[in-house]
Amino acid sequence: MSLKSPPKKNKWSWRSQAFRGLVYQLVAIAVIGLMVWFLASNTLYNMRVRGIQSGFDFLSQPAGFSIGESLFPFDSAESYWRAFGVGLSNTLRVAVVGIIFATLLGTLLGVGRFSRNALVRGLCSAYVECFRNIPVLLQLLMWYLVMTEVFPPIQDAWKVGPFFLSKGGVNFPIPVWQAGQAWAAAGLVAGVLLAWAYRLWAKQRFEATGIARSMVWAPMALVVVTGLLGWLVGGAPTVMNMPVKGEFSVENGGALTPEFLAILLGLTIYTAAFIAEVVRSGIASVPAGQGEAAAALGLDRRLEIRLVMLPQALRVIIPPMTNQYLNLTKNSSLAVAIGYPDIVSIANTAMNQTGRAVECIAILMAVYLSISLLTSVLMNWYNARVAIKER
Amino acid sequence: MSAPTFQPIPPRPAPTNTEGLLAWLRSNLFGDWKTASSTIILGGLLLWFVPQFLNWSLVSAVWAPDLKACRAAEGFGACWGVVAEKNRLIIFGRYPFEQQWRPLVATLLMLAMLVASCMRPFWKPWLAGAWLAVLVIFFVLMYGNTLGLAKVETDRWGGLPLTILLSALSIVMAFPIALVVALGRRSDLPAIRAFCTIYVELIRGVPLISVLFMASFMFPLFMPQGLTIDVLIRVLVGITLFAAAYLAEVIRGGLQAIPKGQIEAAATLGLSYWQTQRKIVLPQALAMVVPSIVNSFISIFKDTSLVSIVSLYELTGALDMAINADANWKPFKLQGYLFIALIYFIFCFSMSRYSQWVEKQVNISKQR
Numbered sequence A: 001m002s003l004k005s006p007p008k009k010n011k012w013s014w015r016s017q018a019f020r021g022l023v024y025q026l027v028a029i030a031v032i033g034l035m036v037w038f039l040a041s042n043t044l045y046n047m048r049v050r051g052i053q054s055g056f057d058f059l060s061q062p063a064g065f066s067i068g069e070s071l072f073p074f075d076s077a078e079s080y081w082r083a084f085g086v087g088l089s090n091t092l093r094v095a096v097v098g099i100i101f102a103t104l105l106g107t108l109l110g111v112g113r114f115s116r117n118a119l120v121r122g123l124c125s126a127y128v129e130c131f132r133n134i135p136v137l138l139q140l141l142m143w144y145l146v147m148t149e150v151f152p153p154i155q156d157a158w159k160v161g162p163f164f165l166s167k168g169g170v171n172f173p174i175p176v177w178q179a180g181q182a183w184a185a186a187g188l189v190a191g192v193l194l195a196w197a198y199r200l201w202a203k204q205r206f207e208a209t210g211i212a213r214s215m216v217w218a219p220m221a222l223v224v225v226t227g228l229l230g231w232l233v234g235g236a237p238t239v240m241n242m243p244v245k246g247e248f249s250v251e252n253g254g255a256l257t258p259e260f261l262a263i264l265l266g267l268t269i270y271t272a273a274f275i276a277e278v279v280r281s282g283i284a285s286v287p288a289g290q291g292e293a294a295a296a297l298g299l300d301r302r303l304e305i306r307l308v309m310l311p312q313a314l315r316v317i318i319p320p321m322t323n324q325y326l327n328l329t330k331n332s333s334l335a336v337a338i339g340y341p342d343i344v345s346i347a348n349t350a351m352n353q354t355g356r357a358v359e360c361i362a363i364l365m366a367v368y369l370s371i372s373l374l375t376s377v378l379m380n381w382y383n384a385r386v387a388i389k390e391r
Numbered sequence B: 001m002s003a004p005t006f007q008p009i010p011p012r013p014a015p016t017n018t019e020g021l022l023a024w025l026r027s028n029l030f031g032d033w034k035t036a037s038s039t040i041i042l043g044g045l046l047l048w049f050v051p052q053f054l055n056w057s058l059v060s061a062v063w064a065p066d067l068k069a070c071r072a073a074e075g076f077g078a079c080w081g082v083v084a085e086k087n088r089l090i091i092f093g094r095y096p097f098e099q100q101w102r103p104l105v106a107t108l109l110m111l112a113m114l115v116a117s118c119m120r121p122f123w124k125p126w127l128a129g130a131w132l133a134v135l136v137i138f139f140v141l142m143y144g145n146t147l148g149l150a151k152v153e154t155d156r157w158g159g160l161p162l163t164i165l166l167s168a169l170s171i172v173m174a175f176p177i178a179l180v181v182a183l184g185r186r187s188d189l190p191a192i193r194a195f196c197t198i199y200v201e202l203i204r205g206v207p208l209i210s211v212l213f214m215a216s217f218m219f220p221l222f223m224p225q226g227l228t229i230d231v232l233i234r235v236l237v238g239i240t241l242f243a244a245a246y247l248a249e250v251i252r253g254g255l256q257a258i259p260k261g262q263i264e265a266a267a268t269l270g271l272s273y274w275q276t277q278r279k280i281v282l283p284q285a286l287a288m289v290v291p292s293i294v295n296s297f298i299s300i301f302k303d304t305s306l307v308s309i310v311s312l313y314e315l316t317g318a319l320d321m322a323i324n325a326d327a328n329w330k331p332f333k334l335q336g337y338l339f340i341a342l343i344y345f346i347f348c349f350s351m352s353r354y355s356q357w358v359e360k361q362v363n364i365s366k367q368r
Helices: A017-049 A056-060 A078-111 A118-132 A136-150 A179-209 A217-233 A260-286 A288-298 A301-339 A341-354 A355-385 B020-028 B033-059 B065-074 B079-093 B101-117 B126-142 B159-184 B189-206 B209-224 B231-256 B260-268 B273-311 B316-322 B329-365
Strands: A157-160 A164-165 A169-172 A252-254
Touching: A017 B209, A056 A078, A078 A260, A078 A301, A078 A341, A118 A260, A118 B033, A118 B329, A136 A260, A136 A341, A136 B209, A136 B316, A136 B329, A157 B316, A169 B020, A169 B126, A179 A217, A260 A301, A260 B260, A288 A301, A301 A341, A301 A355, A301 B209, A301 B273, A341 A355, A341 B209, A355 B189, A355 B209, A355 B260, B079 B159, B079 B316, B079 B329, B101 B126, B101 B159, B126 B159, B159 B189, B159 B231, B159 B273, B189 B231, B209 B231, B209 B273, B209 B329, B231 B273, B260 B273, B273 B316, B273 B329, B316 B329
Parallel strands: none
Antiparallel strands: A157 A164, A164 A169, A169 A252
């Protein structure tokens, strides 16, 4: 048997893997390029034939429609730019508030699944199963229906303390801005700075001496106390803008529209069910031995949770939690179904008025993509902080 | 010095009862004062609330489609009469009334197929063929125009059949796309990897509603002049592309869990790329992610409710249409919502139970 040298490889042969890979990629690029060209040329042709104008110049024209609620004043004579800005601010408002509430509620429910009390365990899992398995759109519609049908008309609004509840939403007292409030605000800012410094110091002491100090309650107390001090220094202003029931509406005070409340409630309740599952699986992922080892080292229950269980659970919790935050933000687009003027509903109106579907949908997608990317970046940064430090 | 005498210590008391109802109650509801107090508070709330709810929803409820009785019971009893009156319209939408046996049969067939797809003995190559056959039968039954069946345009399809059609068809069509995209994202070829990554991240970054807007407003512009595509098909394409991106991530998760040694072993055996994927990687990866695939299916099933925003009358849209059209029954819309919420819940809950069961089955081999 004679040894034969392997056949010389030809670089440009079909049998070379690198060559095949190159061909596959070129084919893929060609196919996708052709597809894009086909769709784009069709679109341009169709737009020309139907006389549809294109371009983003419409953004500077007056919008011509008014918006039910906005964080800053908006008038129908103002441009589409500002209309989209109002929509974006409304989307972000509901998303941010919703994320905070959903995290709080979801964490409570997730931790509740480990309660020693069977009733708490059962109720938490019933909540999760119930709200997770019904479409969020349906839940939003139901909450909106409850807000607008079950509550009394605005003329005879329910009065709960200084709050008014009616089909017109919730009216509540807001403090009137006075010079004294500035002191309170300054106190709060100082408190936050102090709390931050305290945490740094406490961490340093912990590293040096091993004595763990309160990292949550003491800083929080610092913030509250300095805020109160500032408020007292400013002369303790207590003037509130109270809502008053007028003949046809509730006047003065702050107000939340039923649309905002419905979407906030719906998104919070729906997302909390998912967050509860995320938290539960995160806690369950920490092996029982870790807790036992902590107890063997003499840590009490609170320190055990803070120093041993939580850091390990957070690693598992954060990535799926990011997904839930993104889901909540994306689901806020369902506001269009109940008439909350978020960016989708503004884009929808603009689309119907100007006929520039391509541009409006492009804006919509660009906005959501940037929000998603931004949230991912923020959460990845936080995730990198809690991840296992490996060499 | 005397020898130490044996002094027995008194025996420990026998452990208190640790089994049975009483012991369970003691350890689970009245363990310490914290547990006991929360039991009392929650139990009190439940005792106050649950009977009221049962009274409203069952005892004082009006079950017959009797408008007068419903109005009389308003405030203390639910009016399920609205469901009794409108159930055909809610479940089948605007489908011609005397033809509604067709969507019924078609839906039952589709459901049977879905249930069969959930069972392991049916996970065979011919399942794909069976799906094709069932889909053809489904469309023939629903659309008609052959075999002596009257033609029913797609804009009259609605209700539960449409919900099931949209979710089942989109997940079935999304599956092959997702498979290719998931493999593409792990490919060594940079251009293909880039395309797949861009596709997945683009779709996952935007809400479904914007994809549906695109399908219903922009899709007609994409097509060559003179070619109009039914809105149902356009929406179906939109949901499919959306579902494919999420499903691709699920499958990629499974692919990543396959140890590299498996692929190297396949390479030493001389298997080509596709042989390796088909015979070694995918069977293991897919078996691992079946629960996640079912979960994607659940979320697509729930997400189909969004098509009511682009004026297709699936279950949610059909309910709106059925009740908004009739001013008499409009005050009882909440009960209608609760009814379809129950339908959604039954479907999603049973699917999630199934996915938990599969998860256990998959893990059986790993348990000792």
